[in-house]
Amino acid sequence: MRIPIESYRLSNGLVVTLSEDHTAPIVAVNLWYRVGSANERVGRTGFAHLFEHMLFQGSEHVAANEHFELIQRAGGTLNGSTWLDRTNYYETVPSNELALALWLESDRMGALLPAMTQHKLDTQRDVVKNERRWSMDNQPYGTWSERLPALTYPASHPFHHSLIGSMEDLSAASLDDIATFFSTYYRPDNAALSIAGDFEPRQARALVEQYFGVIPKGKSPIPPLADMELSPLFGDWRREVVPDMVMVPRLFLAFRAPVFGTDEYYAGSVLGAILGMGKASRLQRDVVREREIASEATAFTFDLTQGADLLVIDATARPEVSSDALEAEVVREVDAMRTDGVTAAEVERAVALIETAFVTSLQSAGERADKLSMFAAMFDDPRLLNEQTERYRDVTVERVNAFARERLGADNRASLLYIPKDGDEGQPDETEAATGATR
Amino acid sequence: MTGVPIALGGASAASARPAAAPPKPYRFPRFESAALDNGLRVIVAPVRMLPVVTALLLVDGGASTEPVGRDGVANLTARGLLEGTMRRDGNALTEQFERLGAGVFAGADWDTAKAGVTVLRTHLEAALSLFGELVLGPSFPERDVARLRAERLADLLQLRTEPRGLADEMFARFVYDPISRYARPEEGGSDTVSTLTRDDVRRFYTDRYRPRGSTLVLVGDLSVDEGLDLARRALGDWEGTASRSAPPADAPARTTRAVHLVRKPDAPQSELRIGHIGLPRTHPDYFPVLVMNAVLGGLFSSRINLNLREAHAYTYAAFSGFAWRRGAGPFVVSTAVESDVTADAAREVLSEIERIRAEPVTADELSLATSYLGGVFPIKYETTDAIARALAALAAYDLPIDYFDTYRDAVRGVTIADVRRAAEHHLHPDALQVVVVGDASEIKAPVAAMELGPMLEYGADGVELTTDPQNG
Numbered sequence: 025m026r027i028p029i030e031s032y033r034l035s036n037g038l039v040v041t042l043s044e045d046h047t048a049p050i051v052a053v054n055l056w057y058r059v060g061s062a063n064e065r066v067g068r069t070g071f072a073h074l075f076e077h078m079l080f081q082g083s084e085h086v087a088a089n090e091h092f093e094l095i096q097r098a099g100g101t102l103n104g105s106t107w108l109d110r111t112n113y114y115e116t117v118p119s120n121e122l123a124l125a126l127w128l129e130s131d132r133m134g135a136l137l138p139a140m141t142q143h144k145l146d147t148q149r150d151v152v153k154n155e156r157r158w159s160m161d162n163q164p165y166g167t168w169s170e171r172l173p174a175l176t177y178p179a180s181h182p183f184h185h186s187l188i189g190s191m192e193d194l195s196a197a198s199l200d201d202i203a204t205f206f207s208t209y210y211r212p213d214n215a216a217l218s219i220a221g222d223f224e225p226r227q228a229r230a231l232v233e234q235y236f237g238v239i240p241k242g243k244s245p246i247p248p249l250a251d252m253e254l255s256p257l258f259g260d261w262r263r264e265v266v267p268d269m270v271m272v273p274r275l276f277l278a279f280r281a282p283v284f285g286t287d288e289y290y291a292g293s294v295l296g297a298i299l300g301m302g303k304a305s306r307l308q309r310d311v312v313r314e315r316e317i318a319s320e321a322t323a324f325t326f327d328l329t330q331g332a333d334l335l336v337i338d339a340t341a342r343p344e345v346s347s348d349a350l351e352a353e354v355v356r357e358v359d360a361m362r363t364d365g366v367t368a369a370e371v372e373r374a375v376a377l378i379e380t381a382f383v384t385s386l387q388s389a390g391e392r393a394d395k396l397s398m399f400a401a402m403f404d405d406p407r408l409l410n411e412q413t414e415r416y417r418d419v420t421v422e423r424v425n426a427f428a429r430e431r432l433g434a435d436n437r438a439s440l441l442y443i444p445k446d447g448d449e450g451q452p453d454e455t456e457a458a459t460g461a462t463r
Numbered sequence: 464m465t466g467v468p469i470a471l472g473g474a475s476a477a478s479a480r481p482a483a484a485p486p487k488p489y490r491f492p493r494f495e496s497a498a499l500d501n502g503l504r505v506i507v508a509p510v511r512m513l514p515v516v517t518a519l520l521l522v523d524g525g526a527s528t529e530p531v532g533r534d535g536v537a538n539l540t541a542r543g544l545l546e547g548t549m550r551r552d553g554n555a556l557t558e559q560f561e562r563l564g565a566g567v568f569a570g571a572d573w574d575t576a577k578a579g580v581t582v583l584r585t586h587l588e589a590a591l592s593l594f595g596e597l598v599l600g601p602s603f604p605e606r607d608v609a610r611l612r613a614e615r616l617a618d619l620l621q622l623r624t625e626p627r628g629l630a631d632e633m634f635a636r637f638v639y640d641p642i643s644r645y646a647r648p649e650e651g652g653s654d655t656v657s658t659l660t661r662d663d664v665r666r667f668y669t670d671r672y673r674p675r676g677s678t679l680v681l682v683g684d685l686s687v688d689e690g691l692d693l694a695r696r697a698l699g700d701w702e703g704t705a706s707r708s709a710p711p712a713d714a715p716a717r718t719t720r721a722v723h724l725v726r727k728p729d730a731p732q733s734e735l736r737i738g739h740i741g742l743p744r745t746h747p748d749y750f751p752v753l754v755m756n757a758v759l760g761g762l763f764s765s766r767i768n769l770n771l772r773e774a775h776a777y778t779y780a781a782f783s784g785f786a787w788r789r790g791a792g793p794f795v796v797s798t799a800v801e802s803d804v805t806a807d808a809a810r811e812v813l814s815e816i817e818r819i820r821a822e823p824v825t826a827d828e829l830s831l832a833t834s835y836l837g838g839v840f841p842i843k844y845e846t847t848d849a850i851a852r853a854l855a856a857l858a859a860y861d862l863p864i865d866y867f868d869t870y871r872d873a874v875r876g877v878t879i880a881d882v883r884r885a886a887e888h889h890l891h892p893d894a895l896q897v898v899v900v901g902d903a904s905e906i907k908a909p910v911a912a913m914e915l916g917p918m919l920e921y922g923a924d925g926v927e928l929t930t931d932p933q934n935g
Contacts, residue, residue, distance in 0.1 A: 025513065025514065045512065047510075047512040048489065048841045048844075048845065049486075049487035049488070049489050049841060050841050050842050050845070085480070088773070089764065089769065089773055092763050092764050093764045093831065096762055096763065096764050096831060096835045097764075097830070097831045097834050097835060098483065098834070098838060099834055099835055099837060099838005099839050099840075099842075100838060100839065100842070101839055101842055116842050117838075118486060118487070118489075118838050118841070118842075119487055120483050120484040120485060120486045120487060121483050121484075123481035123482075123483075123484070124480070124481055124483065127480065127481050146776075147773065147776045148776075149776075150776035151772055151773075151776050151778070151779055152779075153801075154732070154776070154777070154778050154779040154799070154800070154801055155779035157731045157732045157799070157801065158732060158778075158779050158780075158799045159779075161731045161732075162626055162730055162731050162732045162734075162799070163625070163626075163627075164621065164624045164625055222487070269624050269729075270621075270624055271620045271621050271623055271624055272617065272620065272621060302557070302561045302566060303545065303553075303557040303561070303567075304554065304557040304558040304560075304561045309554055313553065313554065313607070313610065316610055316613070319613075319614045319617045319618070342613065342614075342617055343616075343617050343620050369558075369562065372562055373558065373561045373562045376561065376562060376563060376564030376586075377561055377564050377566065379564055379583070380515075380564035380565065380566065380581065380582060380583055381566070383513055383514070383515055383583060384513075384515055384581055384846065384847075384848070386513060387512060387513055387515065387845055387846040387847065388845045388846060389845065
């Protein structure tokens with residue numbers, strides 16, 4: 025299964041990838057900028073994400089929120105997202121509106137700053153603070169996404185600090201920060217543009233040249249990140265116990281893992297699927313179904329492309345199970361995999377599930393465009409998309425077992441364990457038992 | 464600039480906004496519908512972009528068809544399908560599916576039970592044969608039914624500290640009369656779930672899971688004939704007829720406005736749910752209401768979000784929506800706001816609901832709503848899974864066979880007067896129930912000062928703390 029991929033570079037450095045498909049009259053536009061929370065300076069945690077919000081506040085020829093309105097009026101969908109090492113912006117529109125989507129993206133890449141005002145910044149700062157409260161502070165276990173990187177990356181590492189940011193740092197962000205961040209990172213030579221779906225290639229190339237070709241390349245070199253390299257193992261078993269407003273314990277057990285795209289990554293990804301993808305995965309079969317320790321258990325990777333990645337097991341205890349027992353049973357699965365290895369049938373199952381999920385995801389033009397941007401921005405080669413299935417199929421039992429031996433040991437574990445704050449962990453109280461209070 | 468002729472409406476500078484090219488024609492994927500000898504309706508939609516097929520079975524066994532006092536049995540039965548068959552246990556069954564790369568799922572919503580699988584074309588036949596096995600001969604092992612029950616009880620326990628889910632469930636409880644199934648959680652509350660047995664599950668399966676009354680949808684890389692043949696082989700031996708279910712009672716708990724404050728001490732935000740009972744999916748005003756809601760709060764660019772988020776920065780997001788069911792589902796505005804602006808946010812929501820009833824929407828607002836709803840239609844149906852779910856809705860609500868072909872015209876036909884009428888008839892400011900999950904010590908006084916109506920207070924377990932309806 026291969027999709028058509030054409031790629032070229034504008035003279036200002038913008039990498040452009042085209043993937044035609046005329047199944048439906050829709051087209052996706054997707055931009056990756058090689059900037060994320062990793063690029064934030066000290067005292068400005070959360071800035072990359074706040075900046076992403078500001079990109080919807082207008083640009084030289086676009087009013088505040090007009091980007092949203094114009095795309096929605098055109099019958100399209102859109103959004104943006106910020107991650108540790110990249111920020112993306114995307115639209116899917118009826119194919120007759122391709123020019124609109126490209127023009128909007130080009131206007132904010134080329135001329136964001138004329139539209140920036142203190143009032144807009146103040147508003148979005150408050151919106152983002154509410155996003156933090158909503159997604160983390162007022163959500164059980166919500167802080168895991170900030171605590172886990174803090175526990176697993178050294179304090180000096182660009183992935184260590186909070187992506188959503190602290191309230192204090194968000195308060196400190198200024199218009200000067202916006203201007204500096206924009207000129208430093210938001211430039212054609214730090215971005216990858218992809219177009220997937222129903223378009224005519226000659227016309228698409230002409231539109232891209234017209235709208236993006238005039239944007240000058242960045243003036244100064246892009247400042248390199250602090251050293252991203254890390255040793256393959258944590259070197260210890262680190263732990264953090266978090267008493268929280270939760271009813272049952274939940275464990276995040278993380279392992280330092282190889283970055284996306286390496287051979288070892290695919291072995292680790294298959295191992296993760298054997299452990300925690302699907303109902304016949306080991307965690308589901310043994311910990312959820314057979315031993316009834318957890319009500320849910322999955323495994324996943326962050327898919328970071330630089331420095332080091334994380335493989336994470338996420339397991340939520342059944343109410344009658346203590347946090348110690350939860351951790352002990354999950355660790356037992358990990359130890360068993362490490363000592364006894366996996367079977368060929370397990371590898372086959374994992375690869376088959378991954379392949380179906382991958383192919384199925386490519387039905388969406390937006391997904392195709394996003395994956396092409398990822399390979400273009402982070403690997404300088406969007407054609408790698410067509411090699412992914414093979415990379416997974418090449419994984420053998422031996423490679424998975426080698427990964428387990430090297431990476432799942434006690435010298436490479438981090439336990440982030442949430443426990444109920446008031447200590448009456450997991451036990452339904454009398455009201456619940458007597459009256460069925462949630463009816 | 465290049466010399467390539469392109470449709471840019473004469474623009475030549477990057478600063479000029481491009482005009483749209485003429486729209487291209489779009490048709491929802493062609494599909495055919497047929498009945499097998501056993502009464503099972505089969506809908507096949509060939510969609511051949513990628514070598515993928517989605518199979519989705521729809522059974523008239525949703526939560527609203529549950530026997531009295533058996534809340535939760537619909538979900539338990541649907542999930543129980545995956546726990547084993549007469550021929551193999553749950554582990555063996557799911558492993559067989561997953562070795563084919565097939566993620567199989569089953570669950571129940573208000574109106575239907577659904578089970579489905581998405582698989583690469585090469586494994587379609589094997590996956591459907593297994594699928595037939597779990598539909599026709601589930602074994603519902605005692606132990607697994609007990610485990611699913613315990614997992615549901617664990618979910619309910621966790622809800623006490625999860626403000627979003629808690630607000631949704633409390634809202635339903637305060638809006639619907641207690642005799643309505645809609646007043647209680649879709650997957651059942653702990654009082655009934657804790658008493659469900661394997662026999663309840665077996666009985667529900669025997670009663671509701673029958674080919675006559677069910678629909679199998681197949682979408683993807685296959686022909687209509689192949690689809691019908693596969694359906695026949697997988698489910699042709701299934702027998703029986705399910706009695707036609709009636710929509711549940713949907714009477715309101717209250718006809719006048721009230722405020723319900725659910726205590727969550729130290730919460731940094733208040734979860735707000737403001738609404739009342741809406742209308743059933745098959746109501747003739749469906750399209751005017753859909754467009755009216757898009758202006759009011761259905762989109763990022765709608766009034767409620769632009770007001771609460773972009774003008775006031777009270778929240779990360781604020782939306783309104785009608786939940787469409789066979790009976791009248793709720794209309795609700797949902798948002799989470801910083802605690803100290805709880806009353807202000809509620810006031811803005813109320814004023815937006817009043818405003819859309821009191822004044823006509825502008826032509827610009829109407830065209831934004833209709834062009835959005837019409838335009839995203841093809842984007843919503845890119846995947847075999849999304850197309851299968853759309854066709855399942857067609858079956859679940861007995862929508863006309865040309866529904867998808869006429870959808871965009873129906874949306875575009877809605878006028879400013881239609882929107883006004885829809886708002887007047889289907890939004891009821893005096894009947895709104897205002898539900899707040901938050902830090903009572905901070906929000907009680909300012910919310911009470913708004914004098915929206917009687918204020919009732921509850922613990923996070925839903926137990927009422929005050930009984931004096933005049934307490935405000």
